[in-house]
Amino acid sequence: MKYIIQFGIILFISFIGELLNRAIPLPIPASIYGMLILFTALCTGMLKLSHVKESGKFLISIMPLMFIAPAVGLIDSWGIMQEFIVAIIVISVISTVAVIAATGHITQLIIRFKEKEGKR
């Protein structure tokens, strides 16, 4: 019963997210609204961790399976992609490494700076 309630709560929040996605004219998907709703509900104590924890963790653990079908779908857009496939690959690889480098180092630098300040 516990798992049914947990799964039900997560699906209900997904549904509310879907409603918001339809109602608000921004390209923000149901899943992000849902994540914000669940986070807020947990922070305000409207929901307890035990109301969602095990089912939620299960969903997160099987998450990689959910990317297989969309990725296999790459074969269907192969036609238009061929036009600038080299650009797509090079831009994706380089900008991904650049973003990881910039984000990671800046975050790390500020954290370390604050830690030093804290010690003083």
Added chain:
Amino acid sequence: MNGILHNSLFFGVALSIGTFILGTMIKRKCNIFLFNPLLVSITITIATLSLLHIEYSTYNESAKYLTYLLTPATVALAIPLYEQLMLLKKNVTAILIGIASGVLCSGVSIFIMALMFGLDHTQYVTLLPKSITTAIGIGLSAELDGYVAITVSAIIFTGLIGNIAGDLICRMLHINNPIAKGIAIGTATHVMGTSKAMEVGEVEGAMSSLSVAVAGCMTVGAAILFQWWI
């Protein structure tokens, strides 16, 4: 034989899960980063479909039930995030500035390379949402009049890089702080990178989930400015 495969509601799901398990087993035998279970599964699935002459739409008629769970699973990412609430509050400035610089870096690097490759406006805006989660990326690409199908491909390709090598890239670049690592992987490679970050550690996973949401929303704002550059 083929008739059964073409009408089966379970073939696509079984093929996807089966190849993923195979990928996990290969990964356990030889721990080379290229033998990523997701990559192995995708490759074998594509090979199987083309060998048996099965259309993607036929396969997806079954496999879509796995993808269906992506929305509730993304909602559930709020759970690890909540569990790391203290850490989040303590480092909120570093996290927000970090994500913002990642979003800017993404836009600028794509702009520079689009110039180098001589991409036209449509091709350029198609690639702008490549670091964010698919669902936001689709909406944004459509909004900017890009090729939505290619945006999806670029997003998935980027996500694969994060899933396969996100942790490795962080280590090579000496990004060791777990918070910084999570934020970097999530900002650059969205939910697919996050699912890997979850395996690396709880803090990494939680921070990565947070940055998927924040970077996604920030990119929507930034792309509206970036789109006029080419």
